[in-house]
Amino acid sequence: MILWQVAGTIFLFRWIFRDPKVDVRLLALGTLIPDVVDFVLGLFVGGVTVPRIGHSLLLPTLVAVVILLSTRRDRRRRNLMTLVVAWLFHLVLQGIWLNGPVFLWPVLGWELAPTLPGSIWSRAAEPWRWVKEVAGVLYLWAFLSPNRPLQGPIR
Numbered sequence: 001m002i003l004w005q006v007a008g009t010i011f012l013f014r015w016i017f018r019d020p021k022v023d024v025r026l027l028a029l030g031t032l033i034p035d036v037v038d039f040v041l042g043l044f045v046g047g048v049t050v051p052r053i054g055h056s057l058l059l060p061t062l063v064a065v066v067i068l069l070s071t072r073r074d075r076r077r078r079n080l081m082t083l084v085v086a087w088l089f090h091l092v093l094q095g096i097w098l099n100g101p102v103f104l105w106p107v108l109g110w111e112l113a114p115t116l117p118g119s120i121w122s123r124a125a126e127p128w129r130w131v132k133e134v135a136g137v138l139y140l141w142a143f144l145s146p147n148r149p150l151q152g153p154i155r
Helices: 002-017 024-030 033-045 058-070 075-094 119-123 127-144
Strands: none
Touching (some): 002 075, 002 127, 024 075
């Protein structure tokens, strides 16, 4: 569910880092990266199953290392690292650490646990997913409302 991921990422980033200057658009974009990576990989791999490399800890770690080694301390590095942190928050909010073969790939073996293409729609009927999605909508509504009750200084 997209709105739950975006709202949770914004909330966690503001709560942990207490940075009111962060560009929330980058947080929203960064939290979608694992799903986009896995979707694009699924298009190229095809078949019945889609590997979940975008949801492993290896890929965001490698991206962070490349960013830190190839950029200087400036706004560009800050923005790129915001995307990586949002990517990691996506993994936290989705509870990927509970699926060891995916989260710790390739440490626990090269066999990557696939996900079935129809599983997203079958899981969409779960009530708990809709509760989280409504919570995300309410948080985003409060965060983006004109009187901005959640935009003040972070304490």
